[in-house]
Amino acid sequence: MTEKMVSKMVEENTLFAVRNLSNHYDGEPLLQNVSFTLEEGEILCLLGPSGSGKTTLLRVLAGLEPLESGSIIFKGRDLRDVPPHLRKIGMMFQEYALFPHKTVRQNIAFGLEMQKMPAREQEKKIAVMLELVGLTGFGDRTIDQLSGGERQRVALARSLAPEPQLLLLDEPLGSLDRTLRDRLTGEIRTILKKLGVTAIFVTHDQAEAFSVADKVAVLHDGILHQFDSPERLYRFPASNVVARFLGFENLVKGVLDDGGRFHGPFGYLDTVIPPDENHIQSRPVTLLLRPEGARLADTAAPSEALPQISGVVIASRFLGGAYRLTVDANGELLTFYLPIDPVPPMPEEPVRLCLNPASLVLLTDES
Structure with missing residues (x-):
């Protein structure tokens, strides 16, 4: 056709x-x-x-x-x-x-x-x-x-x-x-x-x-x-x-290296994020981490090579079907929704999270 x-x-x-x-x-x-x-x-x-x-x-x-x-x-x-x-x-x-x-x-x-x-x-x-x-x-x-x-x-x-x-x-x-x-x-x-x-x-x-x-x-x-x-x-x-209007909070500024890896306040995310024509390696970008995309690292399937971040729990709130966790990842405050089982760490305790690559989105502007 x-x-x-x-x-x-x-x-x-x-x-x-x-x-x-x-x-x-x-x-x-x-x-x-x-x-x-x-x-x-x-x-x-x-x-x-x-x-x-x-x-x-x-x-x-x-x-x-x-x-x-x-x-x-x-x-x-x-x-x-x-x-x-x-x-x-x-x-x-x-x-x-x-x-x-x-x-x-x-x-x-x-x-x-x-x-x-x-x-x-x-x-x-x-x-x-x-x-x-x-x-x-x-x-x-x-x-x-x-x-x-x-x-x-x-x-x-x-x-x-x-x-x-x-x-x-x-x-x-x-x-x-x-x-x-x-x-x-x-x-x-x-x-x-x-x-x-x-x-x-x-x-x-x-x-x-x-x-x-x-x-x-x-x-x-x-x-x-x-x-x-x-x-x-x-x-x-x-x-x-658009992301801010939809209520997304995890908007992290960083850069992409020559291999397409994102480097932000909490270090490198060990995954390749394919840049489109709007993104140039080493240029500042913003990465969205959707809040439902995290799991406790200990519960992720061992065969999954998922990007990870570590930090300290600042706040934990039970919402019935999930926990709303606020994590300090080297000075960057991030919010995630985690399953109720297993119970996530309490405030002031360390936490390591695996991120679903599908929940990581490069945004096309810095406004």
Whole structure:
């Protein structure tokens, strides 16, 4: 198959494409050359801290903010001059924006009325939506009779009822407590997948993003730093910025020698880390040691030639399914999660750890 044929197949499967999108406010850049594609039925999470540009990007896609430069292509059509109500894009806001004076049924009917759907068809659609979000029998309740989670379900049903070709969700779980958020993230993904809805979901919570998304786009200071599957994002963060945002703490500065070995504060890691084209031997680099990649050296299989580090335990905390160990490795404080058996050394005791080479990741910048 030729490269041209492959490119054509990719283009045919692409529902939504953002190319070099930029936006400014008071002369300051809010979004800088953001590009990504989305296939039909995929769920994308825009992940980033507050002020990273996530909501601005969502509003530009919906047509609620102007597009200064770049393009938004939806089903092969450029949306630049298409008004919001003609884009066939649904949007669910963090505050839900439900009508407090209307019943649940009347809230869900709002978009259907805008489409001038006949009343009988509306009732059928509302019944389907109520069942889909687990609120059968709630149609005549008022909004103030609902819990936070129930309001969230009504807002989702209202957004889905008009059958948008793309659904934008702006931190829809942000106002809920952690337990309810954890439960509803899985439910939202199940509902969207059941309907085959393509969606873009904004969040600052990585656990939420990993639970919902097929793809994750990490935004920071208006720059798209990485666009990847949740698993690849966790396994191979593209930069220090991404790694820090994901909560990784073991970011160690050092150099690569001519053989590709990493030399840091705790000496050489006796393993070869293949540098890519961004890494030059003897140039300063940053190495990520993922926290789940360590085991007590005495428990590692003798046939495994694994890199090792030694140090002193500073803190040990039992978390139920693992121990969270903080180790001082020649002045470098590192955190690892170790199995509960065997019990790791206590604070102030020496420890020697084997590292899984797959948990060592070279990062591509020093920012």
